Amino acid sequence: MADRKPIESTSTAQDPLKQKGLSVTGSRRKILQLFMQQKGALSHRDIEKKAGAVFDRVTIYRTLQTFLDKGIIHAIPSAGNAVRYALCQGQCGPGHHDHQHIHFICSRCKHTFCLDHSVTPDLHLPKGYQAQDIDVLVKGVCQQCSTTSK
Amino acid sequence: MADRKPIESTSTAQDPLKQKGLSVTGSRRKILQLFMQQKGALSHRDIEKKAGAVFDRVTIYRTLQTFLDKGIIHAIPSAGNAVRYALCQGQCGPGHHDHQHIHFICSRCKHTFCLDHSVTPDLHLPKGYQAQDIDVLVKGVCQQCSTTSK
DNA sequence: TACAAAAAAGCAACAAAGTTGCAAAAATCT
DNA sequence: AGATTTTTGCAACTTTGTTGCTTTTTTGTA
Numbered sequence: 001m002a003d004r005k006p007i008e009s010t011s012t013a014q015d016p017l018k019q020k021g022l023s024v025t026g027s028r029r030k031i032l033q034l035f036m037q038q039k040g041a042l043s044h045r046d047i048e049k050k051a052g053a054v055f056d057r058v059t060i061y062r063t064l065q066t067f068l069d070k071g072i073i074h075a076i077p078s079a080g081n082a083v084r085y086a087l088c089q090g091q092c093g094p095g096h097h098d099h100q101h102i103h104f105i106c107s108r109c110k111h112t113f114c115l116d117h118s119v120t121p122d123l124h125l126p127k128g129y130q131a132q133d134i135d136v137l138v139k140g141v142c143q144q145c146s147t148t149s150k
Numbered sequence: 151m152a153d154r155k156p157i158e159s160t161s162t163a164q165d166p167l168k169q170k171g172l173s174v175t176g177s178r179r180k181i182l183q184l185f186m187q188q189k190g191a192l193s194h195r196d197i198e199k200k201a202g203a204v205f206d207r208v209t210i211y212r213t214l215q216t217f218l219d220k221g222i223i224h225a226i227p228s229a230g231n232a233v234r235y236a237l238c239q240g241q242c243g244p245g246h247h248d249h250q251h252i253h254f255i256c257s258r259c260k261h262t263f264c265l266d267h268s269v270t271p272d273l274h275l276p277k278g279y280q281a282q283d284i285d286v287l288v289k290g291v292c293q294q295c296s297t298t299s300k
Numbered sequence: 301t302a303c304a305a306a307a308a309a310g311c312a313a314c315a316a317a318g319t320t321g322c323a324a325a326a327a328t329c330t
Numbered sequence: 331a332g333a334t335t336t337t338t339g340c341a342a343c344t345t346t347g348t349t350g351c352t353t354t355t356t357t358g359t360a
Contacts, residue, residue: 023326023327023328023335023336023337024327024328025326025327025336025338026326027337027338028337045317055338055339056338056340057317057318058318058320058338058339058340059337059338059339061318062337075229076229077228077229077287078227079225079226079227079233079285080233081233081346081347083228083230102273102275104275104279107282115276115279122272123288125252125254125288126265126267126293128294128296129254129265129290129292129293130291130296132257132289132291133288133289134286134287134288134289135229135286136286136287137227137284137286138279138281138283139282139283139284139285140275140279140282141280141282142278143278143279146278146280173306173355173357174357175307175309175355175356176309176355177308178308194346194347195345205309205310206311207346207347208309208310208311208347208348208349209308209309211346211348213308216308231318
């Protein structure tokens with residue numbers, strides 16, 4: 001009896017998952033929580049590790065895909081092969097993502113951060129090229145790393 | 151006897167591979183050639199397909215790594231999981247890459263191009279963040295695709 | 301031109317990452 | 331509370347990437 005508690009849904013309507021039209025499950029709650037309590041971005045691997053062996057690998061793949069589709073998280077390009085994901089801040093929704101922030105990759109701690117300092121790079125594309133979406137990746141040293149152990 | 155010809159080394163010194171201090175082998179020649187006769191960027195997969203089954207997968211991986219190390223090609227970040235590579239134009243060499251061009255990813259034909267129109271986005275990083283390298287990824291419609299089959 | 305040393309390629313075996321179909325479990329709706 | 335829908339877990343598989351070692355090729359030199 002006592003083990004059937006609805007986790008913490010004092011008010012179902014204010015659940016971010018519900019708001020996006022998703023059913024609320026353990027893995028979705030957990031993964032969303034991981035993103036929320038995390039300053040930086042997370043790769044699939046990070047989530048696997050942080051979540052422990054609680055969820056199946058496949059479930060994580062599927063949850064990430066669902067979150068992407070619903071505009072809850074966005075994918076951050078990477079030059080290695082570890083795409084990372086982070087929460088969407090703006091008006092992202094099913095089908096469209098709209099971000100105007102920088103993705104900062106720390107070369108020291110290897111973490112990826114979304115910096116809310118919008119840039120509008122002066123694009124001078126050659127004739128015929130039409131821009132739809134811009135992603136600015138900056139590699140450097142993050143705040144944390146630049147202050148500690150100079 | 152006739153099958154021992156040095157491929158085409160009229161002048162060994164002007165071989166781009168030699169210039170970078172690399173020994174000249176069949177796979178390196180072929181892969182470099184693929185990059186040169188290609189307008190866009192190539193993924194490992196593309197190369198595997200284009201080269202036919204002539205080279206071992208491992209050889210291609212190692213060749214790409216060598217080219218990266220020597221500053222012959224550079225990696226282009228990707229949000230999916232298909233890092234692409236393209237020839238370096240500028241003063242890249244062992245250990246350092248220096249690019250100031252846009253990477254354009256066509257959402258229609260899925261090709262990636264390096265556009266030689268340099269951008270210096272106005273970076274306003276939060277305090278403590280130090281930029282070392284910037285990569286501007288633009289998604290949109292390329293010249294080819296915007297003119298054909300509107 | 302031939303020969304020894306060095307470098308690269310090929311092979312095999314493996315590790316990691318990602319995908320698919322399906323049955324069992326759970327969340328949702330009424 | 332029970333039926334329906336959705337999601338999960340599992341198993342099997344494909345693709346991608348890595349490592350060690352032997353054979354082959356390239357290179358530098360006599």
